[in-house]
Amino acid sequence: MDLQEVLNDIKTEVLDAGLKGGLPDYIPELANIDPEKFGMHLQTLDGRSFSFGDSQEKFSIQSISKVFTLVKAFQYKGSGLWDRVGVEPSGDPFNSLQQLEFESGIPRNPLINAGALLTADILVSELRNPKLDFLEFVRSLAGSREVYYNEKVAYSELSCSHRNAAMVNLMKSFGNIQNDVNLVLDFYCHACSIEMSCSELAKAFLVFSNHGKLPHDQQQILSVSDTKRINSIMHACGFYDEVGMFSYRVGLPGKSGVGGGIVAIHPSDYSVAVWAPELNGKGNSEKGMMALELLTTKTGYSIF
């Protein structure tokens, strides 16, 4: 199968569909993005890559960073991590406090806001120089030094993160946050502000297709079994309260962000990232969902 042709067809079909969506309005940097941006990059384990459109342009990865904080926190805590955060889908919008209250300050999973604030708390405790060391970790996954925080986005988010502050405080009231609330929020907002291109994201996620081994230097950063677990968490929890629909339409583990990016993997095979800023009502990229659905339909590849 000619994967470049598949991607070309996907581009045409998605653009023809005339999908529309909204941009997040709470951060000027995200609200003012060009809504027509559209790029995709697929990277295979055997070293081939295919792409179209704005696949080399950096965008705000936002919640996709939650996978990176999860992996780093899991490296430190191992299965002890599950004492402080669950692995179940939330079934609720991405920033719900109700569930956190009923469940005694234990977030449902590490890929919703509350859970990523929890892993942020762990990294603030464990890393010597949290923001710097974390950025180096992401760079090592991507195999590139050209990955940076966008400070303007980070502080913009920090200044309007009252709901996240509510969640950290609520978890702290249950004894599930160890650091100062503002330190945790600062780390979290920085992680969300990281900018990467589809190409860089696909490369950074290829490790999850490769059973935990970095493709570019063969370093094993997660055991085979733990990689399977990270993939299962992405699959069960990576799309807010639309995980079932993503699984139904696409059938791959992955993670989305309100910056319009979605990254997904096919175990033992490939990773793929797509970017299109307009979001559906659940906060996932409209065009990105369709592009990935077409990918698994056209190739006949999915995990099911």
Added chain:
Amino acid sequence: MDLQEVLNDIKTEVLDAGLKGGLPDYIPELANIDPEKFGMHLQTLDGRSFSFGDSQEKFSIQSISKVFTLVKAFQYKGSGLWDRVGVEPSGDPFNSLQQLEFESGIPRNPLINAGALLTADILVSELRNPKLDFLEFVRSLAGSREVYYNEKVAYSELSCSHRNAAMVNLMKSFGNIQNDVNLVLDFYCHACSIEMSCSELAKAFLVFSNHGKLPHDQQQILSVSDTKRINSIMHACGFYDEVGMFSYRVGLPGKSGVGGGIVAIHPSDYSVAVWAPELNGKGNSEKGMMALELLTTKTGYSIF
């Protein structure tokens, strides 16, 4: 009817009942109080007063202060206050976030934590010197200058008020808090830390029996109609998620605090305060509830 004899009988019967309860454990100053403390003071509109036990000893009024912040905020905002806080019983424990989240950051009523944090925000905006001016207001109600904050209690509460911080942040995320979160919490914790005796509290609440006129200087601080409204809010919302049971057993508007105090009024007639630190599972004084139930049963007076 000899009211002093009624009070004496109440004291005997309550002590004979051997009621037990818990002390709040999150503040050392409240956890270490002598659980045997027990006092009551009844003040009539025609100037008589009756009491027993530790009725002259000061204790931490805690949530009883929510009535004072409500009245002061109501003086500033009038019925515009109800755009930012409701008048309905919460039907939920006193510090629930779920309801606040579902109802877009509008607290159910001003006598639950979220609602009192909201009135605190108003007073931080409106008062020139918030903590000082508010204390003067409470002194003017009590007709006594011997009313103070307990700074140790205030800072003790401030250091463990993560859940309250969660609520203020959540309200701020909905645009319903105007000031800095820490300023609001500082004011709120100070208001809770005020110390008054049963005698002082009964005098300070007599204005609500007296249709809004201060008994000691005849100043009208609330209109007749607004006083009726404050009383109705106390009746509907003054006892967390036990308002129905308090109404059923006692049948008077009032307000309780986790310091073990309860104050209640009989419109046109009297005000009464009781103090006994041990609390039931709903956070209301065990002995205090029984004492007030006996009062309305023995006198045959209630609003129903």
Added chain:
Amino acid sequence: MDLQEVLNDIKTEVLDAGLKGGLPDYIPELANIDPEKFGMHLQTLDGRSFSFGDSQEKFSIQSISKVFTLVKAFQYKGSGLWDRVGVEPSGDPFNSLQQLEFESGIPRNPLINAGALLTADILVSELRNPKLDFLEFVRSLAGSREVYYNEKVAYSELSCSHRNAAMVNLMKSFGNIQNDVNLVLDFYCHACSIEMSCSELAKAFLVFSNHGKLPHDQQQILSVSDTKRINSIMHACGFYDEVGMFSYRVGLPGKSGVGGGIVAIHPSDYSVAVWAPELNGKGNSEKGMMALELLTTKTGYSIF
């Protein structure tokens, strides 16, 4: 004070206010009522009565019947009733299942649907001939034999009472319903279908102003203390999730129904019924609420 003049003024002011509301759409008999109907009847304990408009015309009392089933069940069970139903305001819409599920099939109070289905279950068990005996009880309160069920309304409601059936089944799953689900629903829908005029309702509720003694024959049907308790439950729970607002605006214990009726009492003084079919969003009569608010404002009488 000339109470007839007060009522005349109320009529004028309410009609001038041009209030609009909706009619319940699920029962043809209620949906097709003339929305302009408007009547009021005030009955004093000393035997005087005042009225205007359609005060002699019968209408469907609907949820006002919940007070009658409560009183009859309370006569049978005494305070044992509170093992099966609470006395707290629900803080939720009148037919919520969520609360019932969380609270193990114990309805919050006897004046919401779930609670009245529970008292219906008790009466189906206790009464020899449930529907007939209950009707006789209501007639004895009203001092009139001209009180009937409207069978058409009863069966109309029965045929669309799936939500009520859900509640009875849920309570039965928790062991809190003893009879066959359909028997309970049949009794409940009949009780709701009772038709009475403002004049008859005011007379039937005068017993709650009169400390439990029927005014027309001096029979004590409830003790003084139990009457106080029924009044406190009406006050805390009589207006769905608008009890606080009714208390704030009116300040009297009472009960409303979706037929557009509201009845309220002033202890030791009077009872009053008003009827106007158009409802606000909470299911309470728009004009009725305003009429009662004007009554307590103009007379200066309320319980606060």
Added chain:
Amino acid sequence: MDLQEVLNDIKTEVLDAGLKGGLPDYIPELANIDPEKFGMHLQTLDGRSFSFGDSQEKFSIQSISKVFTLVKAFQYKGSGLWDRVGVEPSGDPFNSLQQLEFESGIPRNPLINAGALLTADILVSELRNPKLDFLEFVRSLAGSREVYYNEKVAYSELSCSHRNAAMVNLMKSFGNIQNDVNLVLDFYCHACSIEMSCSELAKAFLVFSNHGKLPHDQQQILSVSDTKRINSIMHACGFYDEVGMFSYRVGLPGKSGVGGGIVAIHPSDYSVAVWAPELNGKGNSEKGMMALELLTTKTGYSIF
């Protein structure tokens, strides 16, 4: 890899672990089962089978039947099915009413009770002879005529299905149930009462590994794409509020039942059924979960 040896090792390790759990207490037929029963059967697409223990003994499949009702209803309705039921994990216990109430009578997915009652309603409408025709369908999947309802279990469940009755009534109140409540419950309880062995279940589920084609007669009962969708729903919703943990530990799509059975599939490869009656607190077989976790760990096969 010698799969029979793998299964033998699983048996030993699981028994050595000394896991304990509870039996469902609401149906005598399930409560009195021998808790030591333990069997497993793995069936590969290429025609090999491996098993141990009580793999040929029939047990009550209970909620595993929800997959069969889903497939049959999906055959009739196609994607129109998703207008009446979702594909998202519930994140709540298997018989929650709260979610159903908030979401207007649309069940979260077809594998929780509410959702299976919904598909039951569709089959009662669509099948000429619902119970008989449905049994024939299950037989055709299993490739065996020796599949029967257990009438005693069916009526036992029917007599204590008040909570299910609550759910059907609630859905009917929202217009999402078309048939008589009792007909739907009768069909549902019969489907749950079906008895099959591990061997029969594994054979019946092999079609989901085989991209929708029945292995024994090559009939295509679902399209390749629809089979992928059914698998994704099983994966996202097949284990009540423990789907994330099952995915984390096992990493296969599947479905469990309170009879102690679990069936899972590896797409393109095999299906496997395990039976051990003792359940964990989430209603899933304790030994069954461990057996399947060992299977994917030992073989290194999972979908991730």
